[in-house]
Amino acid sequence: MGSDRQAEVSRSAPSWMMLPALLMAAPAVAASAPSVSLQIPAGRLGDAVAALAGQAGVSVSVPDAALWARPVPALNGRMTVRDAVRRLATAAGGRAVALPGDGWRIVAAAPAAAARPAPQRAPAAAPPPAPAPESGSDIIVTASKRDARLGDYPATVNMIDGRDLAFGGEGGTDSILARLASLSSTHLGAGRNKLFIRGIADSSFTGPTQATVGQYFGDVRLSYNAPDPDLKLYDIAQVEVLEGPNGTLYGAGSLGGIIRVVRNAPRPGMLEGALSAGASLTQHGDPGADIGGMINLPMADDNMALRLVGYGVTEGGYIDNPLLDRKNVNRTDTYGGRATLRIAPGDGWTIDIGATYQDIHGADSQYADRDGPRLTRSTRVDQGFDGSYALGDLVVTKDWDDLRLVSSTGIARQKLGERYDATVPDGPADDGTAINRLWPLLAVRVAGVAEGVPMAFTQHNNTRFFSHETRLSRPTRDGFGWVVGASYLDNRAKLRRSLGPDGLAVPLTGVINRIREYTAYGEASVEVLRDLTFTAGGRVTHSRLSGEGVDIALPYLAPENQDEGTALQLAAANARLRAARGETNVSPSLALSAQLMPDLVFFLRYQEGFRPGGLAIEDQFVRRFKGDQVKTWESGFRHGGPGDAFMLATSFSYTRWQDIQADYIDATGLPTTANIGDGRIYSIAANAGWRPFAGLGIDAAIIYNDSKVSDPAPAITLGRLSQLPNVAEWSARGGVDYRAILTDDLDLRVGANLRYVGRSRLGVGPILGEAQGDYVDTALSVRIGRPDLGVTLTLTNLADAVGNRFALGTPFLINRIDQITPLRPRTVRLGLDAHF
Incomplete structure (x- = not known):
């Protein structure tokens, strides 16, 4: 059963019941285990714990329907399961409770709030407010090649959630262009374009010169001096755009970013x-x-x-x-x-x-x-x-x-x-x-x-x-x-x-x-x-x-x-x-x-x-x-x-x-x-x-x-x-x-x-x-x-x-x-x- 369907079951459960968001067949990872690599997009707490369960192999439950719907920021990078669960709980205004067998449950911060039935929501009402997360503490710049926190990263970086790219229909590079003012393209046609960042632009034609923007699929480089392949962005976790030269970490062809x-x-x-x-x-x-x-x-x-x-x-x-x-x-x-x-x-x-x-x-x-x-x-x-x-x-x-x-x-x-x-x-x-x-x-x-x-x-x-x-x-x-x-x-x-x-x-x-x-x-x-x-x-x-x-x-x-x-x-x-x-x-x-x-x-x-x-x-x-x-x-x-x-x-x-x-x-x-x-x-x-x-x-x-x-x-x-x-x-x-x-x-x-x-x-x-x-x-x-x-x-x-x-x-x-x-x-x- 996929994570979203199980999320729907848990969200509608009564507050006195505790149903797991996702129970993995593999043994749960102990809180003291080594850190794991996570790519969890921003969204609702219920969706986030489902993604956490799938990526880390743990059982996480959220019995409160109101808490389930609260927004949480993205978690990207390496961290322990304990840290991940606690960060999600804190961002949603709740607290993390360790369960026997290395499972976890997220409940409302105040015990009384967890016992109350979920409030009725009028049509078009916004989700319940959540406290603001710590700035930069939960956002990891994986393109730094050492999982630097956004708050520590000494340069300009733009991060786009994969769900936002898919909203309205998955596209290609145009989906990224629509969300960034610093990125430009020649618009010659799909698979024929050159991309530029922050004014570092050399020419309109695709010739023997190396691109001024380095393009990567995760840790693998896509091309050297060829045009943007304009791969369609289906099933994408996120996009990171580093602005300015990055010759130290990425070498030749990163003049613009x-x-x-x-x-x-x-x-x-x-x-x-x-x-x-x-x-x-x-x-x-x-x-x-x-x-x-x-x-x-x-x-x-x-x-x-x-x-x-x-x-x-x-x-x-x-x-x-x-x-x-x-x-x-x-x-x-x-x-x-x-x-x-x-x-x-x-x-x-x-x-x-x-x-x-x-x-x-x-x-x-x-x-x-x-x-x-x-x-x-x-x-x-x-x-x-x-x-x-x-x-x-x-x-x-x-x-x-x-x-x-x-x-x-x-x-x-x-x-x-x-x-x-x-x-x-x-x-x-x-x-x-x-x-x-x-x-x-x-x-x-x-x-x-x-x-x-x-x-x-x-x-x-x-x-x-x-x-x-x-x-x-x-x-x-x-x-x-x-x-x-x-x-x-x-x-x-x-x-x-x-x-x-x-x-x-x-x-x-x-x-x-x-x-x-x-x-x-x-x-x-x-x-x-x-x-x-x-x-x-x-x-x-x-x-x-x-x-x-x-x-x-x-x-x-x-x-x-x-x-x-x-x-x-x-x-x-x-x-x-x-x-x-x-x-x-x-x-x-x-x-x-x-x-x-x-x-x-x-x-x-x-x-x-x-x-x-x-x-x-x-x-x-x-x-x-x-x-x-x-x-x-x-x-x-x-x-x-x-x-x-x-x-x-x-x-x-x-x-x-x-x-x-x-x-x-x-x-x-x-x-x-x-x-x-x-x-x-x-x-x-x-x-x-x-x-x-x-x-x-x-x-x-x-x-x-x-x-x-x-x-x-x-x-x-x-x-x-x-x-x-x-x-x-x-x-x-x-x-x-x-x-x-x-x-x-x-x-x-x-x-x-x-x-x-x-x-x-x-x-x-x-x-x-x-x-x-x-x-x-x-x-x-x-x-x-x-x-x-x-x-x-x-x-x-x-x-x-x-x-x-x-x-x-x-x-x-x-x-x-x-x-x-x-x-x-x-x-x-x-x-x-x-x-x-």
Whole structure:
């Protein structure tokens, strides 16, 4: 029997009865046993003790129906069962009572209150109030790699509960974007986007450069220089977003920050499952549908469990192409799943073996003509895309009383194929149009192709990625904590391109980049004075880089300069270009945190991050680009934490960015990568939350970014267009979450959010100076039901705004046709979720 159904039975029991919330077949863990790893989301006490019972293998009961419904904060990290039960009891205004046989019961703090029958609740009444939990004491930042308390963590971190991500229907990265003002995306399409945090943005295109944001599935890295795989967030425990460089703990590719998605772990001894399904209608477009499910299967006398997740999503198109007389061309279909096997052989050992797969098919691109009719564009070819992502991972952990060993290994394969309309425009040539600059090269190699003939540019990225890390840590206790580790990764990315009519495509110059990284790192925190903690760390990374050109294209020479021998010599020289070198980077970090008041923390932090270099294609030649580096100073205040009656977090950061790797348009009109110079970024952010009474939460956030290429490279002409791309100067969001108990069998939850994304620019340099952003996105969700069964109605883009999330669809029409990527029009979804 699953936890939610048993929770429902216990909630409705009379106050004089004591029914267990969940009785495990495995022996209960004694209160004096070693600490266990817990991932318990915020919510009602009844749901929390059910999750605790499943994860720790204990029996916990709550006989009071009123106490059962009280809200409690999340519990994340390692702690003893005794501590976990007592923290939940205290947060709910109760007390924990130990029972014979190592069981537990949570009762009201006053004995008289436990003997009273549960009060009758009027419709729409809020849950009974609960005392505010200790600020930061129950919230663990697992992305710190040593389970630091939020109150002790000297940096900016955002934590999103997995249940909140699922509310209104499970999504992908867009679900995280809707909840954070500091996170931005290129919005090119599912599985094709680049993500940026706090103004650290390099370019609009997915090329050979490493990402500026590191993405992790638990302890395993998802990718290196590939785009965001946009995995659907089904059955997720929580998401942690660390802002700013994290070079010491996470190494290369963490210039802007880290996104860490924590999956719900298999639960030995528990049979449970979940199902969600929905149907949607999009105004001006086609309908869509989604379905997903999870089942947790206990195995081998409660020493093993298998957790399976599967899903399929189809999103109706809403862009019309009148030139081809087609409507709603941009349908996107996604399906995928994952499996995790947990083996718990005993003596503190845990082994997790996982497999993840997702496939995305886009029938066409989602951009429109800025000056055309609403949600339309006129192109001559389909611009579909296909992406697939596969990951196999192995995570082994060993726990002692004060130490934890984690060894994680991942093997990933990511493929992305894209098509762009590259039809040669009718009429006189325009040197500012990309295809007119590329046309002479094609004309030499494909005879008989005239203006107006439908042509496509195709690009295929194939990435293979291996990563391994082993670390040993001690959580910060008694004023001291540390982590040491070593890691190795191997990434190989192959980019191939072609251009021409269907069936007559000509290969263009491509490139292969490979990198191997060997690292060692360590970080420690010491309470040097009462309530004053000093943190220092460092990472040494040695990178071995290599690369070469593939499908070398013959360079075009003007008729008066044509010489077959010269052309062949140039092509041969290009083909021989290889890059193989090594570089070593040291990434130090320093931080101070001061507990000014019981619920007020001040922190000051210095951190560095870097990316190694590689090879890129420019004018059909293979060119080298150097690595880049950021150095960031950050300070801030944090009052309270998630779940508190009032929470406020502010931060100010200053970043110097040296040898910025960025994309721009080369002489043939195609994207290329180069070091464009040095830059600086100022960022100011504030995030607040208020709970005026139990059941109602209000939150708001605002961020200001001032970014500039302050010292451009001599070869890059920026003029006044020196703002870094894709990050708005101003972004803000606000949200409201209301929960109430309607009857003994029905709960109500209402959530609404609004997000404003300010103006930004498409890229670096005058050719990519298109404006984008300056739009408002909205959403409203209402759920009615029980914990184990509910119906949800969701509305997105309530104003049916068009907006412009990204000013690019195809680079071949830049300076000829203005392009926009509109918001999905107003969409309504009716969903059903069930748990057992």
